[in-house]
Amino acid sequence: MVTEKSAIFIIFGGSGDLAHRKLYPSLFRLYKSGILKDHFAVIGTARRPWSDDYFRETVITSLEDYFEDDKKIMEEFAKHFFYQSHDVNDSEHYIALKNLAAKLDDQFETGHNRVYYMAIAPRFFGTVAEHINSEGLKTDGYNRLVIEKPFGRDLDSACELNGNISKAFPEDDIYRIDHYLGKEMIQDIPHIRANNPVFEKALNNQYVSNVQVTLAESLGVEDRGGYYETAGVLRDMVQNHIMQIIGAVASDDPKATDAKIIHKDKTNLFNSLKVLTAEQVDTDFVRGQYDTDKLGDQKAYRQEDNVAEDSEIETFTAGRIEFESDRWSGVPFYVRSGKRMPAKSSRIDIVFNEKVADLGIKANTVVTLLIEPEDGNSILINGINYKESGQDFIKFPEEEEFDSAREAYESLIIDILSGNRVHFTLWDELRSTWKYIDSIRERWDSQTPDFPNYLSGTMGPDAAEMLLERDGNSWAWD
Structure with a gap:
């Protein structure tokens, strides 16, 4: 029996190649399987000044490369997607992001659960994590930080990066992706x-x-x-x-x-x-x-x-x-x-x-x-x-x-939503x-x-x- 999951995904780098090539198709598979259905939303953030409608068009286009489903299903899925232009160094942008997430919490009844997905350059990981914490984006649901590789380029840089992230998130809430x-x-x-x-x-x-x-x-x-x-x-x-x-x-x-x-x-x-x-x-x-x-x-x-x-x-x-x-x-x-x-x-x-x-x-x-x-x-x-x-x-x-x-990302996203850290580093x-x-x-x-x-x-x-x-x-x- 499929158990529906509830969460808001905030994807930093939502306009990028990783998001469109891996994340959105994987989320769509979960949508078709019923693991994601009514109680989820996706906020894509990036510097580009996109509208919600344009963002949804790019999501649908990315799905058409992988699926032959009726476009109406894709359009229904895309209604869960929202966009915010974002500067990772601007505190005001995080406040706007917090307000949008709170609004979507009510709209989609997501239980105040948050998945913060770093689909951005590693040099921004620490900055974003610190702002999520300092600007009060965390909620009384779960707050899970997902990080793509590379995690540093040597031991010293990895230690520095981990130190910055761990100030904002405990180790139990950090999910380091290794798609293998x-x-x-x-x-x-x-x-x-x-x-x-x-x-x-x-x-x-x-x-x-x-x-x-x-x-x-x-x-x-x-x-x-x-x-x-x-x-x-x-x-x-x-x-x-x-x-x-x-x-x-x-x-x-x-x-x-x-x-x-x-x-x-x-x-x-x-x-x-x-x-x-x-x-x-x-x-x-x-x-x-x-x-x-x-x-x-x-x-x-x-x-x-x-x-x-x-x-x-x-x-x-x-x-x-x-x-x-x-x-x-x-x-x-x-x-x-x-x-x-x-x-x-x-x-x-x-x-x-x-x-x-x-x-x-x-x-x-x-x-x-x-x-x-x-x-x-x-x-x-x-x-x-x-x-x-x-x-x-x-x-x-x-x-x-x-x-x-x-698909590997589909499996890992299920684990993130379930709080299962076995397949992470x-x-x-x-x-x-x-x-x-x-x-x-x-x-x-x-x-x-x-x-x-x-x-x-x-x-x-x-x-x-x-x-x-x-x-x-x-x-x-x-």
């Missing part, structure tokens, strides 16, 4: 582990040879060259997405449902990251930057818009991560992510050793959890669909077979992962890379293969 945590496979990993005791028993350093996480993209930076010049793939993909994926695979208690227990487990895992010396960074991490392809048809990274001609920013990285924990000590976690690879694929490959035969699992078995581009769940055992593999250590009760997948986790990533970044910044060093359409620089070969291993996806 909204993907169905990532959310189902604890259930897969809990429902398959032999598989779960094998997930430790006694039976696992190595774990591999690959987030590959076939596209280049496209129109994000300016952003990438300040980030690079290490900050953009490894510090957040890859670390959180590892957290789902390597946690100690997959049966836990309480958010505090789950996050404590992940924090303990990230606190056990093996500290890297400068010399270990040189041996355990590889960076690359894409060149044109063999035919010269593709732009090299340095030829992209808003990219320096001599840029030293990496568009590919591969690394060897270790944890100093009882469960995972000695097991390498190989990670890689890159632009302009042969195909888009996000996957987790768990490679077992020969000892796993003691549990009735074929020696050297590889279990692959496919995150995307497949919809929903997809599991391979030695490259074959788990149902057809002849192996029975992974199976699902019939009622838990693969449901139609929710907590500050203690970020602090540990930033400390680890900073040791790599600092070493790289002290050296001059030989870029570009891999062709578009390839698997990255040769050193990424050698990283595993050194240990007698190889990439499962190649």
